[in-house]
Amino acid sequence: MTDIPSPGQTAPADTRAATVHIPASPAQRALPLHRLLSQVWANDDGLWGQITAVSHTTLGLRFMATAFVFFAIGGILSMLIRAQLATPDGAFLDTELYNQIFTMHGSIMMFLFAIPMLEGLGIWLLPKMLGTRDMAFPRLTALGYWCYLFGGLIMLTALLFGVAPHDGWFMYTPLSSAEFSPGINADVWLLGVTFVEISAVAAAVEITVTILRQRAPGMRLMEMPLFAWYMLGTSAMMLVGFPPLIAGSVLLEIERAFDWPFFDPARGGDPLLWQHLFWLFGHPEVYIIFLPAAGVMSMMIPVLCRTTILGYGAIVAAILALVFLSFGLWVHHMFTVGIPHMALAFFSAASVLVAVPTAVQVFAWIGTMWKGHPQLHLPMYHILGFFLTFVMGGLTGVMLAIVPFNWQAHDTAFVTAHLHYVLIGGFVFPMMAAATYWMPLMTGKRRIKGLGEAAFWVILIGFHGTFFIMHLTGLMGMPRRIDVYPDNPEWIWLNLTSSIFSFVLTIGFALYALDLILQATLGKRESRDPWGAPTLDWAMPIPSPNYNFASLPTARHLGRDAGDIIVPLARGEGMLPGAPRGRREILVTSVGDATPDHVAMLPGNTALPLVLSSAICVFVLLMLASLYALAGLALLPVAALIWVWVRGMAPQGAMTPVEAAPGLHLPIHHRATTTLGQSGLMAFLVANGTLFSSLLFGLAFLSVVTPGPAAPPSAVSAAQVLPAFALLAAALVLALGAMGWRRAGAAWAGTALNLAALGAVLWLAVQLENPTAHTRDALRAVLTGYIGLHVLVAAGMSAFVADQYRRGEISPEVPGAWPSCNLWQRYTTAVTLITLAVVIAQGVIT
Amino acid sequence: MKWLGAVLIGPSLWFAVFLGVYGLHGLICGQWGAVDTGGRAALIAAWGLGIAAFLPVLRLLPAAPEHSIDLPRAGLWIGLGATVFTLFPVTITSSCG
Numbered sequence: 001m002t003d004i005p006s007p008g009q010t011a012p013a014d015t016r017a018a019t020v021h022i023p024a025s026p027a028q029r030a031l032p033l034h035r036l037l038s039q040v041w042a043n044d045d046g047l048w049g050q051i052t053a054v055s056h057t058t059l060g061l062r063f064m065a066t067a068f069v070f071f072a073i074g075g076i077l078s079m080l081i082r083a084q085l086a087t088p089d090g091a092f093l094d095t096e097l098y099n100q101i102f103t104m105h106g107s108i109m110m111f112l113f114a115i116p117m118l119e120g121l122g123i124w125l126l127p128k129m130l131g132t133r134d135m136a137f138p139r140l141t142a143l144g145y146w147c148y149l150f151g152g153l154i155m156l157t158a159l160l161f162g163v164a165p166h167d168g169w170f171m172y173t174p175l176s177s178a179e180f181s182p183g184i185n186a187d188v189w190l191l192g193v194t195f196v197e198i199s200a201v202a203a204a205v206e207i208t209v210t211i212l213r214q215r216a217p218g219m220r221l222m223e224m225p226l227f228a229w230y231m232l233g234t235s236a237m238m239l240v241g242f243p244p245l246i247a248g249s250v251l252l253e254i255e256r257a258f259d260w261p262f263f264d265p266a267r268g269g270d271p272l273l274w275q276h277l278f279w280l281f282g283h284p285e286v287y288i289i290f291l292p293a294a295g296v297m298s299m300m301i302p303v304l305c306r307t308t309i310l311g312y313g314a315i316v317a318a319i320l321a322l323v324f325l326s327f328g329l330w331v332h333h334m335f336t337v338g339i340p341h342m343a344l345a346f347f348s349a350a351s352v353l354v355a356v357p358t359a360v361q362v363f364a365w366i367g368t369m370w371k372g373h374p375q376l377h378l379p380m381y382h383i384l385g386f387f388l389t390f391v392m393g394g395l396t397g398v399m400l401a402i403v404p405f406n407w408q409a410h411d412t413a414f415v416t417a418h419l420h421y422v423l424i425g426g427f428v429f430p431m432m433a434a435a436t437y438w439m440p441l442m443t444g445k446r447r448i449k450g451l452g453e454a455a456f457w458v459i460l461i462g463f464h465g466t467f468f469i470m471h472l473t474g475l476m477g478m479p480r481r482i483d484v485y486p487d488n489p490e491w492i493w494l495n496l497t498s499s500i501f502s503f504v505l506t507i508g509f510a511l512y513a514l515d516l517i518l519q520a521t522l523g524k525r526e527s528r529d530p531w532g533a534p535t536l537d538w539a540m541p542i543p544s545p546n547y548n549f550a551s552l553p554t555a556r557h558l559g560r561d562a563g564d565i566i567v568p569l570a571r572g573e574g575m576l577p578g579a580p581r582g583r584r585e586i587l588v589t590s591v592g593d594a595t596p597d598h599v600a601m602l603p604g605n606t607a608l609p610l611v612l613s614s615a616i617c618v619f620v621l622l623m624l625a626s627l628y629a630l631a632g633l634a635l636l637p638v639a640a641l642i643w644v645w646v647r648g649m650a651p652q653g654a655m656t657p658v659e660a661a662p663g664l665h666l667p668i669h670h671r672a673t674t675t676l677g678q679s680g681l682m683a684f685l686v687a688n689g690t691l692f693s694s695l696l697f698g699l700a701f702l703s704v705v706t707p708g709p710a711a712p713p714s715a716v717s718a719a720q721v722l723p724a725f726a727l728l729a730a731a732l733v734l735a736l737g738a739m740g741w742r743r744a745g746a747a748w749a750g751t752a753l754n755l756a757a758l759g760a761v762l763w764l765a766v767q768l769e770n771p772t773a774h775t776r777d778a779l780r781a782v783l784t785g786y787i788g789l790h791v792l793v794a795a796g797m798s799a800f801v802a803d804q805y806r807r808g809e810i811s812p813e814v815p816g817a818w819p820s821c822n823l824w825q826r827y828t829t830a831v832t833l834i835t836l837a838v839v840i841a842q843g844v845i846t
Numbered sequence: 847m848k849w850l851g852a853v854l855i856g857p858s859l860w861f862a863v864f865l866g867v868y869g870l871h872g873l874i875c876g877q878w879g880a881v882d883t884g885g886r887a888a889l890i891a892a893w894g895l896g897i898a899a900f901l902p903v904l905r906l907l908p909a910a911p912e913h914s915i916d917l918p919r920a921g922l923w924i925g926l927g928a929t930v931f932t933l934f935p936v937t938i939t940s941s942c943g
Contacts, residue, residue: 212850221850222915313915320917321924324857328864328932338874341943342889345935346868353931590849700869704876 015378022217022554022596023662028572033550034541040579041547048468052605054253055546059145060124061442063209066145066515067117070152074108077187079506081546082466088485088492098483099166104159106169110285111193114427116290119144119203121434122231126207128441128537128544129225131216131553137202138602139609139645142197144615151195154620158188168481170278171252173263178256196574197242197617204238204276207231207684212827213679215594216536217575219557222316225535226309227768229316230295233323236287239683240327241284248277250310251782257628259777260771262698265708268775271369272337273701277694279330287326288425291319293430294361297383300437301365303533304380312377318357325354334524335406344403344504345662351401358394362387372643377449381456382433389463393421396471405741412526414474417467423464432459432512439516440530444543445523450760451515459508465501466517469494476639520707529562538562539569544561551577552587554661574834575660587660587670588676599658600671602646612641618771639796646800646817650809670814681820685827686739692831695783697771702775711776717766725836728760732829735765735794739822742815744805750798750825754791757832783835790828797821853920855903856925863896863929867936875942876878889930889936 043049043058053059061530081099084090093101123141127134135141158164165185167176176186215224220360251262252274261267263274302309309315331339331347366387374380396418400406411417436452439445473494478485484489531539539562540548551574559563572578576599584602589595615637622631657665669675735753738746764784771781801810801817810816870892874885881889903922910916 132913204922222917269889313917313920316915316917317920319922320853320857320921321928324861324924325928327861328928338908340871342935342939342941343868344870346864346932349935350928352930353928592849844886 002684009370015808017800022462022556022575022664024554024568024573025551025575025577025661026573027042027568030550030567030570030572030578033544033572033578036578036580037550038545039620040582040584040604041545043546049605051610052607054134054142054457054603054605054609056127056135056138056141057544057546057551059138059141059546062121063116063120063123065144066149066152067120067431068112068478069113070108070116072509072513072769073156074105074113075506077108078287079502079615081105082499084483085485085495086288087496088488090484093483095483096166097162099381099481100159100162100164102502103165103168103189104155104479107165107189107193109153109423110169111196112148114289114423115200115285116148116196118427119200119207119429121292121296121431122207122234123203124442125438125537125607126210126228126231127214128540129535130211130229131536131547131557132210132214133552134584135206135548135601136214136600137206137680139358139606139648140202140206141265141682142606142609144202144612145614146610147629148196148199148201150613150617151192151199151620154195154617154624155192158181158192163188170282171274172278173252177263178259187253187256187624190256190625194246194249195616195620197246200238200242201246201684201687204235204242204687205449205680206534207235208239208683209605209676209679211235212591213588213597213676215589216553216555216558217587217596218406218593219558221592221594222313223558226298226312226315227295229294229319230291230298233319234291234295237284237288237291237326239687239733243281243687244277244694244697245281247691247694248274248281248697250331251277253623254778254782257623257771258624260781260813261775262702262778264775267773268702268708268711269778270705270708271703272334272705274700275334275696276330276701276741277336279333279681280661280694280697283330283333284326286422287322290426291322293386293427293434296434296437297365297386297430298361299535300379300433301368302372303531304377304383305369305374306532307368307372309364310367310371311360314360315364318360322354325357326349329354336410337404348401348403352398355394355398355401361395361657362391367772370525378452379433379437381453382429382436383458385456386429386433388460389421389425389429391425393418393423393425397422399845409474410476411480413470413478413480417470417474417481420463420467420508421757422843424467431609432456435516437531438537439519440526441537441540441542443520443523444526445519446526446530447515447519447523451511451518455511455515457508459505462501462503462505462508466498466505467500468627473498482628509750528566530608533562534559535562536565539565541566547579547584549574551575570809575664576658581653584660587666587782596660596664596666598667598669598675599660600672600676606648608641608645608648612638612645615641639772643796648802650807651814655814660720675819678823681823681829685823688827689831692786692834693778695786696834699783699838700780702779708775711774714769716769721764721767724760724763725840726759727837728764729833731757731760732791732794732825732832733797736822736825737819742818744802744810747758747802747805747821750821751795751802754795754798754825757791758788758795761791780839782841787828787832787835790824790831794821794825794828797824849918852907853859853921855907855918856900856920856922857928858925859896859899859922860904860925860928860932863893864932865898867892871936880942893929893933893936894927897926900929909912923942 043053043055084098085091102236125133163183163185165188167181167186171189174180211228255262261269263269264270296308298315328350331348332351335344338646400418473491476490478491526542528542536553550570551572553569553574575587584604586600586602588597588600590597619631619634622634651670655668655670656669660666731753735750738749761784767780769777798821801821804810804816867889871889900922906913907918
């Protein structure tokens with residue numbers, strides 16, 4: 001593999017400029033540019049400004065700060081666990097509370113700390129690193145934040161009232177089924193986590209689109225910063241990894257709420273279906289967490305070693321391998337459930353194989369350090385902590401990939417030790433390094449020396465003191481999640497030692513937080529580009545303004561030290577200098593070569609994301625209260641707000657082309673062929689398609705593997721349902737045909753045909769047998785609901801286009817919402833036809 | 847975008863073959879409760895077909911321009927290696943238990 005140095009250094013700047021011929025804009029005075037941009041891009045004042053902010057800088061920092069608060073809460077819960085386990089007959093917590101606390105500890109650290117932290121980092125850093133001014137969908141960023149916050153608060157509130165989830169962070173059925181978990185505890189997890197996952201899917205969509213469509217002109221894919229590659233891999237994994245969990249959570253919540261038996265073996269279900277769906281998400285989740293951390297490592301190590309990265313291409317190939325292989329490992333969490341030996345061997349081999357691309361990265365980083373001149377700044381301390389800890393965690397991971405060892409160590413403290421080595425080593429240490437590295441860009445302040453180093457040593461000693469010993473405790477047979485161990489005196493000293501060091505670890509984290517707070521409040525002003533980095537994220541004032549760049553970097557600015565291009569960019573010598581039209585403008589480029597395509601105007605500050613997330617929150621709370629009819633009604637304001645949201649994207653002001661650089665006139669996004677919105681919809685449909693595939697996987701799994709009773713003969717004959725099938729298919733195909741006309745009449749026809757299709761779905765639904773009788777019937781009902789929802793949305797989108805015609809917002813040059821409507825209609829038609837084919841082929845309806 | 851699609855071919859092929867063989871194995875165990883000679887032959891054939899599917903793609907994939915990283919080809923080799931390694935158990939393990 002060719003060794004490509006860090007981004008921008010592959011080819012000289014003049015070669016790049018030859019790829020993308022963009023003349024420099026004339027230099028202007030920097031201060032007026034800055035004032036104008038600040039006026040357009042700044043948040044509103046005061047508390048209202050915080051509520052209406054959509055800036056990636058504000059929201060990225062807020063994501064990370066909130067995640068850190070949840071990390072602290074999760075950490076406090078871990079102290080309670082360790083206090084309980086310090087002695088064999090711990091009476092500190094009763095069993096029920098202990099169950100809630102370890103469940104919440106895991107759930108908080110996974111869903112409310114790690115994922116939002118990496119989302120926040122990506123949201124905050126990517127636009128700066130790619131040379132743009134914001135994420136692709138600023139309102140979606142804000143919506144994601146509010147959903148995350150509200151979902152997290154629901155879960156925390158449940159803990160305060162003693163009704164928190166108590167079935168483990170993986171919520172295995174039947175323990176989490178209504179029979180064995182009759183309160184709302186499990187519902188809090190299922191609904192709360194799914195609510196939070198809106199944030200994850202939203203972040204994945206916009207990270208994908210931002211990386212693919214908003215890179216600085218000339219920044220080709222194979223030359224973009226490695227962090228962007230890592231985040232692209234992460235977002236792709238999130239798009240494919242989260243939907244199985246969402247599907248599982250929805251099915252389990254439906255089972256709990258309405259007694260539809262997806263996981264009940266007595267009625268054709270199977271608890272293992274939950275495990276498959278959960279770990280289809282859960283194992284990629286580990287890499288979703290690790291990849292961004294590896295991304296920041298790949299950015300920091302070359303800079304701190306005064307060299308370039310070794311093996312850029314090899315690292316990108318390793319990311320590619322990790323992204324895919326991580327989806328072939330999920331069963332290694334289920335080695336003990338009675339899976340056939342051959343299947344065990346497949347997944348064991350895949351689990352061992354994944355160590356190879358991981359090792360490629362580790363050796364690339366070590367090689368980079370070897371060829372450079374490492375400087376022991378504070379981030380480097382944490383990087384070294386990462387190497388020590390993560391490599392040990394990786395090695396125990398390979399041990400656990402071997403089936404016979406896994407059978408011995410399964411569900412013991414050894415696994416607890418392993419996962420903490422991987423997650424704290426592979427995520428927390430790199431994140432601590434990243435925070436200390438980018439703090440000057442966040443705060444504009446220089447750190448106060450001494451405290452950070454002390455915090456690192458306390459954390460390192462506390463961590464290994466706590467968790468290294470836990471390997472031994474596990475090997476001596478101590479199971480996870482027990483609250484007392486009166487009959488096992490051999491575990492006492494090991495547990496006590498772990499507990500003592502865990503408090504040392506907590507003190508270390510507190511010192512670390514104090515160090516950051518002192519830097520943010522008392523630190524002296526830092527100079528620009530303090531690390532001498534060659535990436536765009538440092539080519540801006542510190543702390544970074546909301547708009548990042550007074551003018552956008554082009555090919556000639558890439559691959560140069562940030563310090564050399566700060567002034568030219570600040571003087572407006574890049575593209576789209578200032579904000580002369582008073583709009584938030586960004587440049588949209590092509591996927592491969594990053595050639596300028598069009599100019600997109602981003603929305604300004606708005607409270608709509610907060611209002612919409614509040615409406616969704618009402619729905620979640622009503623579901624929690626088992627007020628299902630009211631919950632259904634609560635979806636009406638959600639739908640209305642989505643309409644208002646989309647209306648906010650209507651064309652406003654002049655739609656003349658924009659001179660992005662001297663002589664380079666680009667259309668605005670209303671006249672573009674493939675907009676950011678369409679790219680975002682495609683990314684969303686990838687996630688949606690995975691959710692649909694998860695449902696089909698459930699259908700196939702339960703049809704082939706389930707040990708439960710076969711479905712009773714259906715009382716519904718083919719003759720009864722075939723007319724509805726035919727009407728549904730015909731209406732959707734005709735609606736798809738209507739999309740090709742691109743006229744007002746076609747939009748109205750599309751609406752009518754989709755409504756007819758919806759009628760066919762309802763006709764089918766009333767003929768369905770009781771979904772509580774057998775899994776077959778429950779799955780048919782769920783698939784019918786899935787199709788019905790999509791047809792309803794398709795009808796709404798067609799009506800929206802018709803409304804755009806009525807308002808005169810669509811013309812031959814301005815396609816309005818037609819392309820998105822068309823894309824949705826195609827998807828809806830495809831999933832409907834697939835479902836009908838599967839149901840007919842399966843012979844479910846006799 | 848085409849380039850990105852080409853990058854994904856190799857790993858996607860692996861994933862498809864992996865799921866296909868895993869699904870076939872589940873089907874055989876679910877229907878007959880054991881992997882007999884015929885079942886094993888079917889599994890090995892599926893594995894072999896999966897491996898063979900990489901070969902024409904490797905031949906047809908255009909070479910990357912000089913001095914640039916051939917990520918699509920690297921992706922194919924990753925997929926092929928993963929297909930060989932993760933599914934080789936079809937040749938040696940037998941049990942549905």
